[in-house]
Amino acid sequence: MPCGQPDSGAGAAPARYVLGVDVGSTMVKCHVYDRAAAVRGSSCRKVESLYPRPGWVELDPEVLWSQFVGVIKEAVQTAGLHMGQIAGLGISTQRGTFITWHKRTGKPFHNFISWQDIRSAELVGSWNKSLLLKVIHVIFTVLHFLTGNDRYLAPSFLTFSTQQTSMKLSWVFKNIPEAEEAAKKNNCCFGTIDTWLLYRLTKGSVYATDYSNASSTGIFEPFTKCWSPTLCNLLSLPMSIYPPVKDTSFNFGSADSEIFGVPIPIMALVADQQAAMFGECCFHPGDVKLTMGTGGFWNVNTGEHLFASQRSLYPLIGWKIGKEVVYLTEGTISDIGTAIKWAQDIDLFTNVDETAKMAQSIADSQGVCFIPGLQVSVDDTYLCASFMGLKPSTTRNHLVRAILESVAFRNKLLYDTIVKKVHIPLQTIRADGGVSNNSFVMQMTSDLINKKIEKPANADMSSLGAAFLAGLASGFWTDKEQLKKLRRTETVFEPQKDSEEYRPAMDTWLQAMKHSLHW
Numbered sequence: 001m002p003c004g005q006p007d008s009g010a011g012a013a014p015a016r017y018v019l020g021v022d023v024g025s026t027m028v029k030c031h032v033y034d035r036a037a038a039v040r041g042s043s044c045r046k047v048e049s050l051y052p053r054p055g056w057v058e059l060d061p062e063v064l065w066s067q068f069v070g071v072i073k074e075a076v077q078t079a080g081l082h083m084g085q086i087a088g089l090g091i092s093t094q095r096g097t098f099i100t101w102h103k104r105t106g107k108p109f110h111n112f113i114s115w116q117d118i119r120s121a122e123l124v125g126s127w128n129k130s131l132l133l134k135v136i137h138v139i140f141t142v143l144h145f146l147t148g149n150d151r152y153l154a155p156s157f158l159t160f161s162t163q164q165t166s167m168k169l170s171w172v173f174k175n176i177p178e179a180e181e182a183a184k185k186n187n188c189c190f191g192t193i194d195t196w197l198l199y200r201l202t203k204g205s206v207y208a209t210d211y212s213n214a215s216s217t218g219i220f221e222p223f224t225k226c227w228s229p230t231l232c233n234l235l236s237l238p239m240s241i242y243p244p245v246k247d248t249s250f251n252f253g254s255a256d257s258e259i260f261g262v263p264i265p266i267m268a269l270v271a272d273q274q275a276a277m278f279g280e281c282c283f284h285p286g287d288v289k290l291t292m293g294t295g296g297f298w299n300v301n302t303g304e305h306l307f308a309s310q311r312s313l314y315p316l317i318g319w320k321i322g323k324e325v326v327y328l329t330e331g332t333i334s335d336i337g338t339a340i341k342w343a344q345d346i347d348l349f350t351n352v353d354e355t356a357k358m359a360q361s362i363a364d365s366q367g368v369c370f371i372p373g374l375q376v377s378v379d380d381t382y383l384c385a386s387f388m389g390l391k392p393s394t395t396r397n398h399l400v401r402a403i404l405e406s407v408a409f410r411n412k413l414l415y416d417t418i419v420k421k422v423h424i425p426l427q428t429i430r431a432d433g434g435v436s437n438n439s440f441v442m443q444m445t446s447d448l449i450n451k452k453i454e455k456p457a458n459a460d461m462s463s464l465g466a467a468f469l470a471g472l473a474s475g476f477w478t479d480k481e482q483l484k485k486l487r488r489t490e491t492v493f494e495p496q497k498d499s500e501e502y503r504p505a506m507d508t509w510l511q512a513m514k515h516s517l518h519w
Helices: 061-078 121-128 131-147 150-156 165-175 177-184 193-201 211-215 229-235 272-279 337-345 352-360 396-421 439-449 461-474 480-486 499-516
Strands: 017-023 027-033 039-046 086-093 098-102 188-192 266-271 288-292 296-303 314-321 324-333 369-371 386-388 429-432 453-456 489-493
Touching: 017 061, 017 272, 017 461, 027 061, 027 461, 039 061, 061 193, 086 193, 086 272, 086 461, 098 165, 098 177, 098 193, 121 165, 165 177, 165 229, 177 188, 188 193, 193 266, 211 266, 211 314, 266 272, 266 461, 272 288, 272 296, 272 314, 272 324, 272 461, 288 396, 296 314, 296 396, 314 461, 324 396, 337 352, 337 396, 352 396, 352 439, 369 396, 369 499, 386 499, 396 439, 396 499, 439 453, 439 489, 439 499, 461 480
Parallel strands: 017 086, 086 266, 288 429, 429 453
Antiparallel strands: 017 027, 027 039, 098 188, 288 296, 296 324, 314 324, 369 386, 453 489
């Protein structure tokens, strides 16, 4: 279905356009951008997740492929254009969702296994309790102490989680004999969504990923910029299955002309959070991007400096363009959009646009606290999602406010961690994602961190970032300075209350969190 309308203020139609496609956790979106980065046509379709067993989350690769091709065709048609006017295609994808397939036949061994899937929970628990992992901690602690090299810091407190691709990939080779057998004969291919789409677009002639997607799997070593032989040996994962890693803004080849009628150049592959960072024009060290969608992601541009993992924060490659490699530090928050969607599903409100007004209509939550945990927590797999402090006088408004407050409180906690552990002065903070449209969450977050937060006119930053990267590779845009001039800010949230005014409510919420642990 079409998503929004073409921008009527874009002026006369330029000769060429770029496409930005974002394959997210809930939607597949395509936007057609002109040289002013104005949206000329759009299309979106809902991602259809499958839940074959409790805790399993999958995507049908054929359905996803059909949706991907469909939104591109529909967006171009909505813009009143033809495919020959497209200068390049940029693809942003959800991270950590992967598939394996037979190298010779192209046939998948299983559906896409989502980043939200927790089938590896038993394996994760076993590894985290193992003597071998304790020995690894000791060895790398000593190495870090002796050398001072930060690359030894992360393994010194390595723990596995169900969100990590490595654990789910290990599960595949333990439970799907066909994949294991193919791997032994060097006939197994591993790919995140970007790799699979590129493979399909080129009818199997191009097999690759980019640095941002590779680094987001946790199997790719950001210090050496290589797939990690150490981790693969530890988990008995074959090194032969991984794709070559290319620049983020790069000519990956062209889509086969049978698909769209003409060969469309594929000029960028990028992971969704890194794409949003690029779309927000967070190009300088200290620039911060806050995405609030299904989950929450705080990303800090650390420039050429790669910060080692610090438990709740971890390093990523933001993008690689030619000789330039930009690193990020990331922290995550689960259950932001998920919790709000759940509240809508149980009829706490009808339209998500109502929630800010509902929260603002009362002075406080009356002591009601919402504890997230609808998806498994990385730190505590037994965290109990709950409302606490309910009273006879509690209304829907109190419940909705408690949910929104929990988002702002968790933003505050993660921001404080970043300030403490990332030794780079923080510059601009720019927000995107569906929940950034909620004025209550945005204002409360600004108050709590005592910083202004910019919100762009276009909240679909992953699509725009993918288009920007594709446009640079195709010569559609010349450089990042030109991109910065195209960026449009819709709202700036500035602190209006002293953060100490929220102290009693936040202390109550932190106490409620403690009661929900290890349920």
